[in-house]
């Protein structure tokens with residue numbers, strides 16, 4: 222007796238017809254790094270193939286992505302100067318705020334601009350909040366996050382994405398935004414964010430490695446799965462509109478369980494280390510980087526992600542438009 226599934230794979234057209242997972246460039250989010258300065262378009266040494274812009278050049282990065290059908294972006298900022306309180310994060314003329322204004326002026330509603338909302342790129346010590354007695358102080362940090370969210374929303378952010386893992390961030394942001402006329406600004410919460418070695422290249426790119434200690438007191442222990450689920454449900458209760466699981470590849474089980482359990486849109490974040498691993502192995506001719514990129518991205522959607530934040534967004538959009546995946 223012939224095995225039926227084999228017939229479903231007998232031609233390319235049939236294989237495509239019967240695919241269980243569909244991808245679209247609409248579901249891709251491209252991270253953009255913006256640093257202080259003018260006329261900056263520079264390569265990121267720790268993330269080969271990625272570029273850092275200044276607020277006046279960031280339009281170029283967006284244009285290149287829009288040409289391929291990617292219209293959603295996650296913005297990270299690198300200020301000129303860092304200080305104890307991370308004041309560059311909430312400066313009205315901060316790098317991200319300036320970039321948002323420029324991008325909205327040029328692209329308006331054609332783009333969805335999501336702002337990473339955290340202090341670690343702006344603090345001299347590299348932690349995600351205010352330090353008191355050698356520890357990150359949750360409650361002193363919250364008002365600064367609210368101030369940051371307001372300055373981002375005022376500058377044109379379509380979604381704010383708190384990534385610092387402080388308790389009660391989402392409800393504080395919701396109240397702060399609502400009180401200042403931003404009821405319509407959604408919150409995409411980094412609800413399940415593991416303390417991970419895969420953030421290494423990013424911290425290099427953002428200059429945000431902690432200067433002492435680590436982030437284990439506020440990011441999650443990768444031995445825990447149920448903790449991810451209760452943190453997501455707590456953030457939903459607090460008013461999150463979308464949520465993130467991160468890193469993606471090491472947490473496909475969490476993505477699958479969260480997708481089953483929660484109805485809100487789930488974004489998986491394929492982080493800098495996942496990108497760097499593929500790039501590095503490919504540069505040594507150990508793997509076919511393009512195929513590995515396609516396979517991992519599809520596996521993340523297959524696990525249940527509704528959208529994917531990835532440094533490969535442009536290349537993936539091209540693969541989708543050629544019909545190689547999706």
Ligand code: PBG
Pocket residue numbers: 337339341349384385419420421422423424429491492493494
């Ligand atoms: C900020 C933040 C980090 C990343 C996204 N937002 C760094 C961290 O937690 O150290 C990592 C992204 C990546 O590695 O691609 N808190």
